[in-house]
Amino acid sequence: MAVDVVIIGMGYVGLPLAREAALRGLSVVGLDANPDVVAGLNAGRSHVDDLHDSDIAEMHEHGFRATSDADVIADADATVICVPTPLAEGGLPDLGPVNAAAASIAAYLHPGMLVVLESTTYPGTTDDVLRPMLEAGGLVAGEDFHLAFSPERIDPGNATYGVRNTPKVVGGHTPKCGARAVEFYERFIDTVVQTKGTREAETAKLLENTYRHINIALVNEMSRFCHDLGIDLWDVINAADSKPFGFQAFYPGPGVGGHCIPIDPNYLSYNVRARLGYPFRFVELAQEINATAPHYVVQRAQDLLNDRGMPMRGATVLLLGVTYKADIADQRESPAHPVAKHLYDHGAHVQFHDPNVETWRFQGHDLNRVADLDAALADADLTILLQNHREYDLASISRGARLLFDTRGVTEDGANVERL
Structure with missing residues (x-):
């Protein structure tokens, strides 16, 4: 048939x-x-x-x-x-x-x-x-x-x-x-x-994701020097986004994930090097910046704890949202993995919560998510918001956390809140 x-x-x-x-x-x-x-x-x-x-x-x-x-x-x-x-x-x-x-x-x-x-x-x-x-x-x-x-x-x-x-x-x-x-x-x-032809269609896909990859790297790098200069990058982006032409807002975060953004531009970079013999410098620089974003998040987390007289070693750190994108269960290339690894390497006790993920496989074993989010927020020395799922009550999280590090810029300023 x-x-x-x-x-x-x-x-x-x-x-x-x-x-x-x-x-x-x-x-x-x-x-x-x-x-x-x-x-x-x-x-x-x-x-x-x-x-x-x-x-x-x-x-x-x-x-x-x-x-x-x-x-x-x-x-x-x-x-x-x-x-x-x-x-x-x-x-x-x-x-x-x-x-x-x-x-x-x-x-x-x-x-x-x-x-x-x-x-x-x-x-x-x-x-x-x-x-x-x-x-x-x-x-x-x-x-x-x-x-x-x-x-x-x-x-x-x-x-x-x-x-x-x-x-x-x-x-x-x-x-x-x-x-x-x-x-x-x-x-x-x-x-x-x-x-x-086929090559134009193949390259169009890579251009789309390379464009996003490079612009995400731009704001990820800006987030670092804006923090050092005491500039609120989130306010900067909102102001720039008021321009009705010539600007598209991209936002910093704990890293890039999924199959497309962290991977597809490498195909184009590889092809340029292999066939033409020279680097695609924008892609390689963007990859370097975005790949180090999880490490920067943990550095900032360590500084936050140090400012309050607490070492990272032995601290309980709660990660909120371990998927690569909000409101889905997909964990492919999620920046939560390298963030958790760096935290473990610094001796922290890592917990997680995600409304879309029951168990999270990390370093060869399954981690059960915390059952009571409110209790976990109250007990954790530091909570890091990695993914802003719509099921999260941000105001409640901000009130309940002893110390909150918001890598998505979605919470209000507060004495216990720090934004990336």
Whole structure:
């Protein structure tokens, strides 16, 4: 039976894409190598933040199913690769999952099929890595089948912009490939933007995240010298943000997290060094600044305790919010991990609370979150607000904490409150 699209990888990118396509009337099959993920989806259970079990049930009503059997690709008009590309040693993306997906597609590739890569990677991957694997069986991209790249733009926890109303960038191996990919995505996405080719689409994704990475590094560095100069950076940013043109507000914090911001710019930096022989200095400097943000937070925490006659060693430090972003459960690359490590290295007793996380795996074991937040605030020598989840009552936290270090600039000034 013909299938409109097989989406490979049922994670934070692939599953929301599958839902939107299914709800718009496409026949969709989710292909995932993890049998537990497949079993959960077929039983109506969601494993990503932005989708609930009711969303999966609605997908089933529209014919969605999940499988680990790659032979479903044989019946697909289109396949979309949404597998992870973690950072490997040396700054190169680990293309192992992409290569595995490509091998599965190559085994069932047929004339007229559209193949789209959505996994974030360095420029040239679609044409130089994916295309040769697909063409090994004799079919030629641009002639016998269509090949394109379309960067994912999923923003977990964003209630305003999702798959359907976020413009979709698409670049084809040839103009004909690009047109075929645009036609596919226009079936369930409001706006599709076509680039000249796959490399432009690949680089657009990296530019988006590099822009954010560099501007976050700028305010993270400003937060350090503003503190030393006695300047309230949060007030500075609010004042600058009153300008209706030429400025976009970015805010300092304990570090950057998730898959995109701390990782994607490195793909571009690696590619520039490997292919051109010189550094992408903005990215490398931003990486250096943002990577040291957790250490700076702990330095400030240590100073706060010292000012009150307490050493860090033996102090009880409560961390609030250990996810990389507010109002989600995702802990990938969360700055809470290096913050906790530095605190442990200084001899502190670390506790945590997060309304979205029941257990937090740290240094090889699970830490149970504190059960009574009010009691934990009263008992902790220092509380550090790392993530401003909407479930937190900031006024109550400020009143209840013996000493509060706010790394998000969201609390009011007070004798027991210090902001980054």
